[in-house]
Amino acid sequence: MNDFMKQLSLEGKVALVTGASYGIGFAIASAYAAAGATIVFNDIRQELVDKGLAAYEEKGIKAHGYVCDVTDEAQVETLVAKIEKEVGSIDILVNNAGIIKRIPMCEMTAEEFRQVIDVDLNAPFIVSKAVIPGMIKKGHGKIINICSMMSELGRETVSAYAAAKGGLKMLTRNIASEYGEFNIQCNGIGPGYIATPQTAPLREIQPDGSRHPFDQFIIAKTPAARWGVTEDLQGPAVFLASEASNFVNGHVLYVDGGILAYIGKQPK
Ligand code: NAP
Ligand code: GCO
Numbered sequence: 001m002n003d004f005m006k007q008l009s010l011e012g013k014v015a016l017v018t019g020a021s022y023g024i025g026f027a028i029a030s031a032y033a034a035a036g037a038t039i040v041f042n043d044i045r046q047e048l049v050d051k052g053l054a055a056y057e058e059k060g061i062k063a064h065g066y067v068c069d070v071t072d073e074a075q076v077e078t079l080v081a082k083i084e085k086e087v088g089s090i091d092i093l094v095n096n097a098g099i100i101k102r103i104p105m106c107e108m109t110a111e112e113f114r115q116v117i118d119v120d121l122n123a124p125f126i127v128s129k130a131v132i133p134g135m136i137k138k139g140h141g142k143i144i145n146i147c148s149m150m151s152e153l154g155r156e157t158v159s160a161y162a163a164a165k166g167g168l169k170m171l172t173r174n175i176a177s178e179y180g181e182f183n184i185q186c187n188g189i190g191p192g193y194i195a196t197p198q199t200a201p202l203r204e205i206q207p208d209g210s211r212h213p214f215d216q217f218i219i220a221k222t223p224a225a226r227w228g229v230t231e232d233l234q235g236p237a238v239f240l241a242s243e244a245s246n247f248v249n250g251h252v253l254y255v256d257g258g259i260l261a262y263i264g265k266q267p268k
Contacts, residue, residue: 007242007244008035010036010037010092011035011036012036014037014083014088014090015090015092015094016094017032018095018097019044021055022052022196024194024196024233025146026041028230029056031234031235032237032241037092037241039056039062040083042070044069044097049065049066064086066082070095070127073126073130076127090131093141093142094146095123095124095128100161101161102157113159115160117163117164120168121171125171128171128175131143132184136182140183141182141183141184143187144237147189148161148162148168148191149191149192149260150166151188169252172188172252176249185248185249187240187245187249187252189233189252189253190255191228193228193259195227202215203227220264220265221259221265222256222262223257224257228256239253
């Protein structure tokens with residue numbers, strides 16, 4: 001491998017990807033393993049961690065999996081200490097774990113709103129805060145926050161999610177501002193509409209066999225005229241975790257097939 005390409009290698013790095021038993025987190029962690037990193041992930045239930053470990057093993061990846069609810073500061077502190085003891089200090093953190101509740105705002109309870117903010121915004125704060133001291137000690141670190149189209153745009157029924165992902169964009173910029181001098185780069189990835197369990201309800205085939213109206217809407221709003229797949233995120237995620245992005249800081253890289261640049265296909 002020539003010197004330039006070595007910049008994209010993650011050899012010798014320890015990467016923690018939260019909520020990575022499946023979906024986007026699993027794809028990003030798999031790419032990191034292919035780039036040479038040691039993979040650590042957590043999920044909220046042991047059976048999910050076990051499912052994730054089996055899925056990684058099927059791809060020839062020896063991952064380290066832990067049960068941890070990322071909204072619980074004590075659990076996160078215990079997780080980071082365990083990882084540092086059993087695997088090594090964390091070089092790369094991907095705040096991927098997330099939930100969405102699609103409820104019209106005026107029908108959403110304050111508790112439901114808080115639950116989304118807790119996982120999608122408070123948790124990236126909690127996990128980053130737990131990991132940054134070790135990164136400062138090592139003299140380098142990469143934090144990647146999984147943002148969203150909703151970091152820039154709103155739509156019906158996703159008020160809590162948009163508020164959280166908008167806040168996550170600004171948390172990304174603030175971590176970049178506050179810790180850049182310690183050679184820590186904090187950036188975001190803003191996926192477009194990606195085919196995962198989280199968006200499955202938006203892609204359900206209708207009783208008459210037609211595509212879900214939202215599915216057709218997204219195809220018309222996406223220049224690439226397709227839903228993203230988790231593999232579309234792997235290259236950008238490796239770039240932001242590697243030394244090739246050491247002067248990229250506070251940036252949200254939108255991997256959306258062009259949605260944010262496009263007014264949308266006019267109806268025929
Ligand atoms: P997903 O399929 O729903 O997976 C989310 C993962 O996070 C699951 O493993 C989930 O575990 C875990 N998780 C949820 N709450 C947790 C908690 N409190 N502690 C630990 N783990 C927790 O979602 P995805 O589509 O892969 O999305 C991953 C990230 O990308 C999310 O932040 C999402 O907002 C973001 N995103 C997704 C899209 C998209 O189109 N799919 C687009 C833009 C951004 P459980 O199964 O136990 O809940
Ligand atoms: C929704 C979707 C989106 C995607 C993603 C887009 O209901 O609009 O779930 O929010 O998950 O965040 O970037």
